[in-house]
Amino acid sequence: KAGVTQTPRYLIKTRGQQVTLSCSPISGHRSVSWYQQTPGQGLQFLFEYFSETQRNKGNFPGRFSGRQFSNSRSEMNVSTLELGDSALYLCASSPFVQGEYGYTFGSGTRLTVV
Amino acid sequence: KNQVEQSPQSLIILEGKNCTLQCNYTVSPFSNLRWYKQDTGRGPVSLTIMTFSENTKSNGRYTATLDADTKQSSLHITASQLSDSASYICVVRVNDYKLSFGAGTTVTVRA
Numbered sequence: 404k405a406g407v408t409q410t411p412r413y414l415i416k417t418r419g420q421q422v423t424l425s426c427s428p429i430s431g432h433r434s435v436s437w438y439q440q441t442p443g444q445g446l447q448f449l450f451e452y453f454s455e456t457q458r459n460k461g462n463f464p465g466r467f468s469g470r471q472f473s474n475s476r477s478e479m480n481v482s483t484l485e486l487g488d489s490a491l492y493l494c495a496s497s498p499f500v501q502g503e504y505g506y507t508f509g510s511g512t513r514l515t516v517v
Numbered sequence: 518k519n520q521v522e523q524s525p526q527s528l529i530i531l532e533g534k535n536c537t538l539q540c541n542y543t544v545s546p547f548s549n550l551r552w553y554k555q556d557t558g559r560g561p562v563s564l565t566i567m568t569f570s571e572n573t574k575s576n577g578r579y580t581a582t583l584d585a586d587t588k589q590s591s592l593h594i595t596a597s598q599l600s601d602s603a604s605y606i607c608v609v610r611v612n613d614y615k616l617s618f619g620a621g622t623t624v625t626v627r628a
Binding site for chain 1: 551553558559560561562563566606608616618619620621
C-alpha cells in the first residue's frame, strides 16, 4: 500500500511569509504527527492529530498550527516565517493515537527560509 | 538536557566491518524503545522495537539490545554495507505517550 506522502518536497520562502505543508497518511491510519528536524536539535515533536482533533502538542510557538481533515489528511501551517524555521518537516502516520503500534514517516518537506 | 543520549555522534567504518551504536536514556516510566534508520533526505524508517521485557531484537544485519536496569540500548550493525550509511535515531516512548528522541548517530560506510 502507498506510504506517507508529503508535499511539497522542497520549499523556499521569505521571512515573514506563511507556508502550508501537506501530509497524506497511509490508508486507514487515523493519526498524523508532525515533527521538525534540524541538525542542531534533532527531531522535535510539533503536534498530533487524531480523528480531526489535536491530541498532543509540543513546545512550539503559536505560529505553528495544523489541522486534520475527515479523510485523515493533515496540513501544517507556519505563519510569519523566521530564518530559524528552516528545517526538514516530517509527518508520521499511525493507526491509532499516540503511536502505540509505531509510526511510519513520510520523506519530509525541506523548508528553507531566506 | 536531553533525556536520550546517543553516542558516538558520528562514526566512519570500512565496508564489511561491524559497529555498535549506543543509546542511554533517563526517561521513566519506560514503555518501549525503537531504533530508526534515516537516509539522507528521507524520513526515518523503523528498524526494531523493544519493550521492557525484551533484551534482544534482530532485523537482518541489525541487532538491538536493551538493558532496562541500566537504561541502555545498543544497535549492532554486522558486516556493514555502503547502504548502511545513514543516521540512526533512538526513540524512547514513555508510558504517558511522550516520545523522547536521541540526536542520532551518523554512520558513514566507506569502500
